[in-house]
Amino acid sequence: MRRVELVLSRLVWFVPTLLGLIIVVFLISNVVPTDPARIVAGENATQAQIDALREQMGLNEPLIVQFGIYLRDLVTGDMGRSLYTQREISSDLLHRLPATLELTFAAMILAIGLGVPLGVISAIRRNSLTDQILRLLSISGLAVASFWLAMELQMYFSTRLGWTPLNGRISGFGPENITGFVVIDSILQGDWASLKSALSHLILPAITLSLPAAATLVRFTRAGVLEVVNSNFVLYETAMGFPRSLIVWKYVLRNALISTVTQIGLVFGTLFAGAVVVEAVFDWPGLGTYAVQSILQSDTKAILGFSILVGVVFIVINLLVDIVHTFIDPRVLK
Amino acid sequence: MNESLLDVDGLSLGFSGEAGFAHILDGVTLRMKPGEIRGLVGESGCGKTTLASAILGVLPRHALKIRGGTIRFDGTDMLSRTATADQARVRGRKVTFIPQDPFTSFNPVFTIGQQVDELMKWKSPERENAGVPRHPLFTRYPRARRRRDRERILSTLASVQLPQPEQILKKYPHEVSGGQRQRLMIAMALLPEPDLIIADEPTTALDVTIQAQILGLLRKLATERGAAVLLTTHDLGSAYEICDSVTVMYAGQDVEAAPVDAFFNAPAHPYTGKLLASRPEGAGGMTGIPGEVPSFYDPPPGCRFAPRCPRATADCKRRPDPSHPGEGHMVRCYHPIDAGSAAEAAEIVGAER
Numbered sequence: 092m093r094r095v096e097l098v099l100s101r102l103v104w105f106v107p108t109l110l111g112l113i114i115v116v117f118l119i120s121n122v123v124p125t126d127p128a129r130i131v132a133g134e135n136a137t138q139a140q141i142d143a144l145r146e147q148m149g150l151n152e153p154l155i156v157q158f159g160i161y162l163r164d165l166v167t168g169d170m171g172r173s174l175y176t177q178r179e180i181s182s183d184l185l186h187r188l189p190a191t192l193e194l195t196f197a198a199m200i201l202a203i204g205l206g207v208p209l210g211v212i213s214a215i216r217r218n219s220l221t222d223q224i225l226r227l228l229s230i231s232g233l234a235v236a237s238f239w240l241a242m243e244l245q246m247y248f249s250t251r252l253g254w255t256p257l258n259g260r261i262s263g264f265g266p267e268n269i270t271g272f273v274v275i276d277s278i279l280q281g282d283w284a285s286l287k288s289a290l291s292h293l294i295l296p297a298i299t300l301s302l303p304a305a306a307t308l309v310r311f312t313r314a315g316v317l318e319v320v321n322s323n324f325v326l327y328e329t330a331m332g333f334p335r336s337l338i339v340w341k342y343v344l345r346n347a348l349i350s351t352v353t354q355i356g357l358v359f360g361t362l363f364a365g366a367v368v369v370e371a372v373f374d375w376p377g378l379g380t381y382a383v384q385s386i387l388q389s390d391t392k393a394i395l396g397f398s399i400l401v402g403v404v405f406i407v408i409n410l411l412v413d414i415v416h417t418f419i420d421p422r423v424l425k
Numbered sequence: 426m427n428e429s430l431l432d433v434d435g436l437s438l439g440f441s442g443e444a445g446f447a448h449i450l451d452g453v454t455l456r457m458k459p460g461e462i463r464g465l466v467g468e469s470g471c472g473k474t475t476l477a478s479a480i481l482g483v484l485p486r487h488a489l490k491i492r493g494g495t496i497r498f499d500g501t502d503m504l505s506r507t508a509t510a511d512q513a514r515v516r517g518r519k520v521t522f523i524p525q526d527p528f529t530s531f532n533p534v535f536t537i538g539q540q541v542d543e544l545m546k547w548k549s550p551e552r553e554n555a556g557v558p559r560h561p562l563f564t565r566y567p568r569a570r571r572r573r574d575r576e577r578i579l580s581t582l583a584s585v586q587l588p589q590p591e592q593i594l595k596k597y598p599h600e601v602s603g604g605q606r607q608r609l610m611i612a613m614a615l616l617p618e619p620d621l622i623i624a625d626e627p628t629t630a631l632d633v634t635i636q637a638q639i640l641g642l643l644r645k646l647a648t649e650r651g652a653a654v655l656l657t658t659h660d661l662g663s664a665y666e667i668c669d670s671v672t673v674m675y676a677g678q679d680v681e682a683a684p685v686d687a688f689f690n691a692p693a694h695p696y697t698g699k700l701l702a703s704r705p706e707g708a709g710g711m712t713g714i715p716g717e718v719p720s721f722y723d724p725p726p727g728c729r730f731a732p733r734c735p736r737a738t739a740d741c742k743r744r745p746d747p748s749h750p751g752e753g754h755m756v757r758c759y760h761p762i763d764a765g766s767a768a769e770a771a772e773i774v775g776a777e778r
Contacts, residue, residue, distance in 0.1 A: 323529040330481040331544060331613070332517030334561035341562070345534050420534050421597045
């Protein structure tokens with residue numbers, strides 16, 4: 092079947108893409124002028140102690156050998172130990188991944204739910220007041236600094252109104268860990284108090300993170316609809332008396348979504364990048380706060396592991412987008 | 426007063442754009458009787474498609490200005506902006522459409538079957554009120570009617586000579602040939618059992634070899650089912666083949682309307698004479714008409730053909746009223762060709778030799 096072939100051909104590219112990513116990130120992390128041995132040894136270590144540690148950590152090997160060793164370990168799932176937490180980096184990352192995925196998925200859902208309908212409305216009321224306002228808002232959404240927005244939301248909704256918690260992911264112990272997604276775990280266990288707590292913690296960071304993404308989707312959907320709305324098939328459907336709302340929300344939208352869906356994969360990358368800042372402000376226990384800590388501690392291997400994991404997630408998301416694409420537009424299977 | 430099905434009366438409209446106001450249609454009158462097959466002929470850009478689009482209600486609203494005239498279909502005012510509910514009942518049900526380009530007129534991301542089903546969901550002849558419900562996105566297609574509509578669809582696809590209709594319905598538009606797509610368009614135009622089918626140059630996008638087949642099929646099926654057809658075309662040959670009568674347009678004006686025999690044998694308007702003479706098989710071989718079609722932004726007053734017409738006089742600065750040289754034959758000209766005079770016909774044909 093053509094769909095399976097298409098997915099397989101994309102999967103073949105998975106390995107070289109990932110390898111390229113690892114090489115680039117590895118090189119960058121080695122260009123940074125820090126000495127992990129010095130950090131591990133502590134402030135009062137003698138030069139002899141540091142040299143011994145360098146030898147022990149393999150830092151005196153040529154770069155290509157270090158890379159070979161790193162790659163060999165990586166294949167077995169070993170990313171080394173964090174200098175800061177002293178735990179396996181891979182287990183640290185996997186432990187924190189669900190929190191970030193939960194946040195980014197929530198933001199993505201908000202962005203799609205907000206961006207796509209507003210984009211359609213903006214296009215069908217082209218040049219109206221509604222359209223002008225939406226365009227202004229979407230430019231502002233792209234321009235606003237997320238750390239500033241995050242703090243404003245915190246000040247208003249958490250500090251002044253007291254509607255939402257200031258930071259963190261959940262109050263109390265939370266539900267038993269099944270998937271690592273507290274919202275899903277709460278639902279699975281019927282723990283409605285935890286669900287409420289989880290959602291109230293999630294809402295502000297998700298909104299903060301989603302706004303730039305929603306703004307991007309408004310613009311892409313608007314452009315997509317405008318491109319489609321003057322097509323011959325829309326003229327035909329109109330002439331044949333198809334209900335207008337059906338033409339717009341079913342027949343035009345599905346065509347317009349082709350470009351929007353492609354964009355969603357890319358937007359996901361910006362969401363992950365944005366999550367680093369948003370998590371830091373909201374003290375969200377995900378990959379972002381981990382990355383920030385690692386950077387502050389010059390924990391290069393942890394940063395390396397974080398970058399690779401984000402890259403893998405990004406590639407997987409884009410693979411999923413390609414699969415969704417084949418369902419929306421049958422012509423790609425031709 | 427009249428038993429006409431479609432009544433376009435004195436329609437004048439145009440579009441405002443950056444270059445000014447384009448006076449596209451100027452006092453166009455067109456009447457169609459039930460079951461009649463009428464050709465709407467003229468050069469490209471003479472307003473045929475604009476007229477068809479006006480009847481179908483698909484002119485671009487933001488730039489459109491209607492300066493006068495009416496379009497009535499079976500009592501429904503098709504121009505009024507307040508009678509939209511009535512218009513919605515007419516469009517797709519009483520009046521259907523065969524587009525010019527079957528390649529781009531299907532929605533590329535839905536199967537043909539989904540699109541035919543959607544049409545029948547709203548426009549099935551069984552649906553008493555063909556209007557739009559309040560929430561079209563959440564309206565169900567009643568199962569019993571769907572089953573009966575399915576029978577109609579399959580038998581209609583068979584009647585337009587599409588092999589294996591069941592398989593075709595499962596395909597996407599890009600998976601079938603242009604000829605098959607146009608047959609599907611004809612089938613979709615017939616399915617709601619309309620009173621009028623508007624076919625806008627339905628064969629120009631197709632191979633020459635299948636154009637005649639498609640037109641023949643359209644004529645046969647429309648006649649069998651009692652549907653009138655308004656066929657816009659610039660191809661006089663196909664008009665002659667399938668039409669009962671012909672209306673000629675020039676630069677947004679209707680200049681002559683006649684039964685097909687009178688049109689070809691006794692044209693009365695000088696433009697019609699020139700048009701017939703310009704056919705390769707015409708009396709003088711291939712001849713052109715000197716001059717150019719006038720600009721829509723600054724059209725000549727009165728008869729728009731006057732600047733190119735060898736018979737034009739000062740009178741022609743006012744638009745001529747219709748006169749009737751024969752039964753069902755209308756011409757708008759102060760100096761029509763006398764059908765009886767061979768010398769006049771020769772003069773027309775030979776004028777530019």
